[in-house]
Amino acid sequence: MPYFDAASSLPLHPVARQALLAALDEGWADPARLHREGRRARLLLDAAREAAAEAVGCRPDELSFTSSGTRALHIGIAGALAGRRRVGRRLVVSAVEHSAVLHAARAHEADGGVVEEVPVDRTGRVGVDGFGAALRGDTALACLQSANHEVGTEQPVAEVAELCAEAGVPLLVDAAQSLGWGPVAGGWSLLAAGAHKWGGPGGVGLLAVRKGVRFAPPSPADERESGRSPGFADLPAIVAAAASLRAVRAEAADEAARLRALVDRIRARVPELVPDVEVVGDPVRRLPHVVTFSCLYVDGEALLHALDRAGFSVSSGSSCTSDTLTPSHVLRAMGVLSEGNIRVSLPPGTTEEDVDAFLAVLPDAVRRVRAHLDAPAVPPRSGSGPEPVRAAEPAAGPAPEEDAEAPSLTVDSLGKRCPIPVIELAKVIDRVPVGGTVVLLADDEAARLDVPAWCEMRGHEYLGADGHTHRVRRRA
Amino acid sequence: MPYFDAASSLPLHPVARQALLAALDEGWADPARLHREGRRARLLLDAAREAAAEAVGCRPDELSFTSSGTRALHIGIAGALAGRRRVGRRLVVSAVEHSAVLHAARAHEADGGVVEEVPVDRTGRVGVDGFGAALRGDTALACLQSANHEVGTEQPVAEVAELCAEAGVPLLVDAAQSLGWGPVAGGWSLLAAGAHKWGGPGGVGLLAVRKGVRFAPPSPADERESGRSPGFADLPAIVAAAASLRAVRAEAADEAARLRALVDRIRARVPELVPDVEVVGDPVRRLPHVVTFSCLYVDGEALLHALDRAGFSVSSGSSCTSDTLTPSHVLRAMGVLSEGNIRVSLPPGTTEEDVDAFLAVLPDAVRRVRAHLDAPAVPPRSGSGPEPVRAAEPAAGPAPEEDAEAPSLTVDSLGKRCPIPVIELAKVIDRVPVGGTVVLLADDEAARLDVPAWCEMRGHEYLGADGHTHRVRRRA
Numbered sequence: 001m002p003y004f005d006a007a008s009s010l011p012l013h014p015v016a017r018q019a020l021l022a023a024l025d026e027g028w029a030d031p032a033r034l035h036r037e038g039r040r041a042r043l044l045l046d047a048a049r050e051a052a053a054e055a056v057g058c059r060p061d062e063l064s065f066t067s068s069g070t071r072a073l074h075i076g077i078a079g080a081l082a083g084r085r086r087v088g089r090r091l092v093v094s095a096v097e098h099s100a101v102l103h104a105a106r107a108h109e110a111d112g113g114v115v116e117e118v119p120v121d122r123t124g125r126v127g128v129d130g131f132g133a134a135l136r137g138d139t140a141l142a143c144l145q146s147a148n149h150e151v152g153t154e155q156p157v158a159e160v161a162e163l164c165a166e167a168g169v170p171l172l173v174d175a176a177q178s179l180g181w182g183p184v185a186g187g188w189s190l191l192a193a194g195a196h197k198w199g200g201p202g203g204v205g206l207l208a209v210r211k212g213v214r215f216a217p218p219s220p221a222d223e224r225e226s227g228r229s230p231g232f233a234d235l236p237a238i239v240a241a242a243a244s245l246r247a248v249r250a251e252a253a254d255e256a257a258r259l260r261a262l263v264d265r266i267r268a269r270v271p272e273l274v275p276d277v278e279v280v281g282d283p284v285r286r287l288p289h290v291v292t293f294s295c296l297y298v299d300g301e302a303l304l305h306a307l308d309r310a311g312f313s314v315s316s317g318s319s320c321t322s323d324t325l326t327p328s329h330v331l332r333a334m335g336v337l338s339e340g341n342i343r344v345s346l347p348p349g350t351t352e353e354d355v356d357a358f359l360a361v362l363p364d365a366v367r368r369v370r371a372h373l374d375a376p377a378v379p380p381r382s383g384s385g386p387e388p389v390r391a392a393e394p395a396a397g398p399a400p401e402e403d404a405e406a407p408s409l410t411v412d413s414l415g416k417r418c419p420i421p422v423i424e425l426a427k428v429i430d431r432v433p434v435g436g437t438v439v440l441l442a443d444d445e446a447a448r449l450d451v452p453a454w455c456e457m458r459g460h461e462y463l464g465a466d467g468h469t470h471r472v473r474r475r476a
Numbered sequence: 477m478p479y480f481d482a483a484s485s486l487p488l489h490p491v492a493r494q495a496l497l498a499a500l501d502e503g504w505a506d507p508a509r510l511h512r513e514g515r516r517a518r519l520l521l522d523a524a525r526e527a528a529a530e531a532v533g534c535r536p537d538e539l540s541f542t543s544s545g546t547r548a549l550h551i552g553i554a555g556a557l558a559g560r561r562r563v564g565r566r567l568v569v570s571a572v573e574h575s576a577v578l579h580a581a582r583a584h585e586a587d588g589g590v591v592e593e594v595p596v597d598r599t600g601r602v603g604v605d606g607f608g609a610a611l612r613g614d615t616a617l618a619c620l621q622s623a624n625h626e627v628g629t630e631q632p633v634a635e636v637a638e639l640c641a642e643a644g645v646p647l648l649v650d651a652a653q654s655l656g657w658g659p660v661a662g663g664w665s666l667l668a669a670g671a672h673k674w675g676g677p678g679g680v681g682l683l684a685v686r687k688g689v690r691f692a693p694p695s696p697a698d699e700r701e702s703g704r705s706p707g708f709a710d711l712p713a714i715v716a717a718a719a720s721l722r723a724v725r726a727e728a729a730d731e732a733a734r735l736r737a738l739v740d741r742i743r744a745r746v747p748e749l750v751p752d753v754e755v756v757g758d759p760v761r762r763l764p765h766v767v768t769f770s771c772l773y774v775d776g777e778a779l780l781h782a783l784d785r786a787g788f789s790v791s792s793g794s795s796c797t798s799d800t801l802t803p804s805h806v807l808r809a810m811g812v813l814s815e816g817n818i819r820v821s822l823p824p825g826t827t828e829e830d831v832d833a834f835l836a837v838l839p840d841a842v843r844r845v846r847a848h849l850d851a852p853a854v855p856p857r858s859g860s861g862p863e864p865v866r867a868a869e870p871a872a873g874p875a876p877e878e879d880a881e882a883p884s885l886t887v888d889s890l891g892k893r894c895p896i897p898v899i900e901l902a903k904v905i906d907r908v909p910v911g912g913t914v915v916l917l918a919d920d921e922a923a924r925l926d927v928p929a930w931c932e933m934r935g936h937e938y939l940g941a942d943g944h945t946h947r948v949r950r951r952a
Contacts, residue, residue, distance in 0.1 A: 001512070003505075003511075003513055005511060005513070009505050009506045011501075011504045012500055012504055017500060020500075025487075028486070028672065029481070029484070029485050029487075033481065033484060034777070034781065034784070035479075035481060035780070035784045035791075036477070036789055037479055067547070067707055067709075068543070068708050070706045070707035071707045074706060100696070100707075103695075103697045106695070106697065107695030111695075194708060196504065201504075201710050202711055202712075203707075203708070203709050203710025203713060204710070220576070220579035220582065220583040221583070230546045230550060230576070230579075231545070231546035231547045231576075231670075231679075232670060232672055234677050234710055234713055235678055236677070236678075237678075237679060304511070313511035313513055313514075315511075
């Protein structure tokens with residue numbers, strides 16, 4: 001039963017399991033104690049730290065183990081901001097960072113700090129120039145992920161690190177998604193990651209802070225892990241995490257090449273097999289194992305369950321699959337379709353047969369969800385193959401205000417959830433003449449993203465939204 | 477090889493190991509995910525939460541798993557203080573709480589809050605009336621441990637909880653040392669503990685927050701564990717922790733009775749076997765498995781290593797065994813001797829033979845350390861058996877200022893570490909006549925505690941300290 005949600009969490013690597021079992025007998029005592037059992041535990045901890053530091057590319061005394069990648073980010077951001085408080089209180093982050101970074105940024109704002117989000121392009125990649133422009137004299141810290149967790153796009157970390165070094169701003173890299181594939185290139189100052197992404201156990205993260213980086217560990221004080229991670233850790237899990245990181249690194253080059261080809265296959269085949277799909281993320285500068293696409297007129301949760309029933313575990317950034325009923329902030333920042341969103345992330349060992357089996361069940365799963373939603377028929381293809389979606393031409397005609405005489409029609413989708421508002425819009429667009437306007441009333445958060453995305457896919461003109469009122473002009 | 481440091485950490489309970497291994501295959505996925513692997517993980521997490529809640533005596537939705545007992549305390553204290561910020565910013569704690577509580581209190585002070593420490597008596601027990609008097613209209617939170625981690629003394633939690641309820645102040649109980657022995661009686665509002673104290677893995681804690689208690693989870697936000705514990709947890713470890721808690725509870729009554737008798741044996745025999753020993757902590761209202769004593773003229777670290785070489789792993793609250801070279805704050809708050817301090821905490825399964833073997837090696841170990849330090853000879857016993865140390869009678873004679881004519885002698889122990897200043901004091905006391913004064917210059921932190929304690933043990937009069945200058949009057 002293929003599990004295609006590797007970017008969320010991986011099963012324990014066999015080497016991690018072995019290391020965990022071996023460490024259970026010697027790794028339960030407090031490594032801070034002076035007695036025999038404490039010293040044995042300390043030896044295990046030191047060895048794990050050395051192994052992890054070597055894989056990260058830092059000194060062992062620069063690396064602290066934390067209780068998760070999220071905690072490593074929270075501690076790293078708070079500690080670096082506090083350490084440079086005299087410089088200023090500005091925090092620069094990309095708009096597509098992991099929610100752990102953005103939540104830490106919100107906490108910084110609530111505490112009186114200033115946060116600047118650097119936008120990304122349609123592939124999810126941050127602009128180097130844009131990032132550099134955000135660095136100012138009062139910037140205390142900059143954060144950039146090594147690669148995006150939802151769409152797989154690699155970020156220009158080395159280039160951004162150079163700009164940060166020139167500006168004297170420390171750069172914290174969230175390496176959660178990439179550390180298993182290799183060390184992060186470039187002159188980062190802090191680095192965070194979590195072990196369950198590379199086949200280690202949950203409950204283990206790491207935070208590296210380069211010597212010379214000003215860092216004030218967040219309160220309360222604690223004597224463990226250089227004061228950076230309070231509490232009695234799960235040492236066997238740390239040992240397993242370090243062992244697993246070494247093991248996946250040994251396999252990384254071969255496995256990356258293999259999975260990259262499988263992802264290329266999915267990227268090429270999905271738009272051929274499923275009409276009205278947008279494959280998102282950078283097709284080349286990306287993680288080897290992640291591919292994400294969105295399906296027009298599809299309820300992401302329904303598709304996820306359909307795939308689950310067919311034996312495939314994937315994840316989704318659609319609003320209907322989130323607790324807050326808002327689409328993924330990553331898709332929002334990219335400005336791409338969020339409805340029917342599916343992320344496929346292949347674990348090491350995925351076979352071509354697994355992928356082909358997925359490609360075999362996907363079209364029917366999408367078709368059934370669309371039929372259940374009574375989605376509009378798909379327009380005939382004009383070309384032979386799928387074309388990348390292009391941004392709509394800027395409206396050349398008169399401004400909407402001046403077009404008040406054109407025929408208009410209002411659709412009330414208030415209270416309806418994604419993808420219903422877009423489906424209702426699609427069903428009526430032909431009832432106004434070309435140049436006419438459909439006014440869509442929709443209070444679902446996803447509409448803000450999906451109505452413009454639909455307009456781009458269908459070649460209509462999005463005239464903008466005022467509150468819950470979206471205006472769309474029909475084009476030929 | 478007997479391990480007598482159970483109060484620090486226990487080896488994994490066989491049931492915990494079994495549960496851990498069983499959960500490795502199903503507990504690695506993200507329990508927040510909608511797919512098959514996520515749902516399986518969620519089932520495990522829900523079952524662990526139910527089991528732990530039952531053992532704690534709370535509802536499952538009142539219990540969050542954290543990454544350690546320390547984290548549970550940090551989060552519990554910060555969250556309760558933030559939730560009641562409008563009421564006031566006063567935090568009441570006992571003077572002998574775990575350092576995790578006191579560090580959180582220091583962080584609260586640094587943030588502008590007020591902390592009041594309630595003193596303890598010579599057994600380490602907080603006074604119910606004293607605790608009640610500290611509760612005021614602006615008290616946001618009170619913290620009291622169920623039992624002390626260094627000397628084993630049980631605290632009057634149920635009585636204090638009643639006073640807290642009357643005052644409308646939530647009570648957070650640090651149940652780290654007692655939760656394996658039974659639920660905490662009384663109307664607590666919040667409760668924290670860590671699994672490695674009851675034979676669960678490290679890296680797992682729990683925080684219970686009763687419904688109706690105002691609580692604002694510390695930032696940054698996170699969707700896991702009711703927003704109270706950010707990050708991807710080690711689910712197999714959580715499963716093992718819950719299984720272990722149930723298992724030790726099933727054995728608790730029998731094992732407590734057995735260990736209680738063994739500790740009684742140590743409490744009785746140590747003062748018979750070793751001269752100049754002070755056994756501390758409440759002899760009756762105490763944890764079943766913990767006993768602590770201090771040996772005059774002994775370097776705690778040297779004794780700890782001597783016992784370690786003899787095969788016994790214990791811990792020490794002496795200043796020489798701490799990173800900060802200060803004696804344990806618990807011994808300080810109790811006002812008892814800190815030099816040569818040894819805590820023996822028996823794990824389940826400890827046999828009478830283990831204890832007798834310890835009692836067989838202890839006297840010689842102490843004698844060797846004393847000989848190495850060239851400690852003064854022990855005065856002949858006056859009675860047949862050991863007597864509890866009693867506080868010196870208040871000075872009946874004239875105040876020191878009026879006694880300036882009495883012969884005086886100065887000993888310079890500046891720069892010397894515990895127990896050297898006390899040894900040097902003991903060596904010269906006979907060189908002044910009764911009524912004469914020894915002025916001891918000592919900048920070691922432990923001298924503040926150990927010089928008065930020595931005076932009490934030897935029947936001399938401690939005249940107080942001014943900076944690093946201690947004054948002792950010789951009595952008969």
